[in-house]
Amino acid sequence: MMLAINSVVVLATVVAMEGFAWLVHRYIMHGPIGWGWHKSHHEHTDGLFEVNDLYAVVFTVLAGVLLTFGIAGVWPLRQVGIGLMIYGILYFIVHDGLVHQRWPFNYMPRSGYLRRLVRAHQLHHAVHGRDGAVSFGFLYAPNIDHLKALLKRNRSALSRRQRQDRSGALKA
Ligand SMILES: [Zn+2]
Numbered sequence: 745m746m747l748a749i750n751s752v753v754v755l756a757t758v759v760a761m762e763g764f765a766w767l768v769h770r771y772i773m774h775g776p777i778g779w780g781w782h783k784s785h786h787e788h789t790d791g792l793f794e795v796n797d798l799y800a801v802v803f804t805v806l807a808g809v810l811l812t813f814g815i816a817g818v819w820p821l822r823q824v825g826i827g828l829m830i831y832g833i834l835y836f837i838v839h840d841g842l843v844h845q846r847w848p849f850n851y852m853p854r855s856g857y858l859r860r861l862v863r864a865h866q867l868h869h870a871v872h873g874r875d876g877a878v879s880f881g882f883l884y885a886p887n888i889d890h891l892k893a894l895l896k897r898n899r900s901a902l903s904r905r906q907r908q909d910r911s912g913a914l915k916a
């Protein structure tokens with residue numbers, strides 16, 4: 745019975761992490777606090793690592809802390825830590841491997857859900873600045889046409905704002 749409950753906790757953590765990662769990506773990484781690190785991922789960078797990889801380091805440390813308390817007997821922190829680690833591995837395979845080909849993945853899906861996942865994240869990178877981006881998830885991808893429509897809307901809102909800023913600056 746305990747094994748079943750623990751497995752559910754691990755699984756629920758993986759699912760919840762996608763939601764949490766979406767929030768962190770949308771409001772921290774693309775927000776005033778976290779853009780400093782995340783910016784490197786939206787620009788072309790030479791070399792093996794990006795400053796953005798520090799986020800993965802933070803999550804790995806967090807998983808380590810949870811596992812340590814969990815192994816010391818605090819239930820269910822071990823299971824939550826394992827869920828976090830599984831999410832990290834999936835992120836590494838899907839985001840770093842499949843989408844960005846940072847290590848020789850040599851597989852590009854032509855159709856199906858994985859194709860949609862790759863397209864959705866490519867649309868996230870269609871925006872190079874902090875504002876106006878779409879698709880903040882890493883394992884769940886919404887409908888591509890919906891994302892494209894959203895991107896178009898964000899872009900026109902952004903250029904409208906820039907125009908307003910410019911005319912405001914001229915008046916001032
Ligand atoms: Zn981003």
Ligand SMILES: [Zn+2]
Pocket residue numbers: 785839844865869
């Ligand atoms: Zn990316």
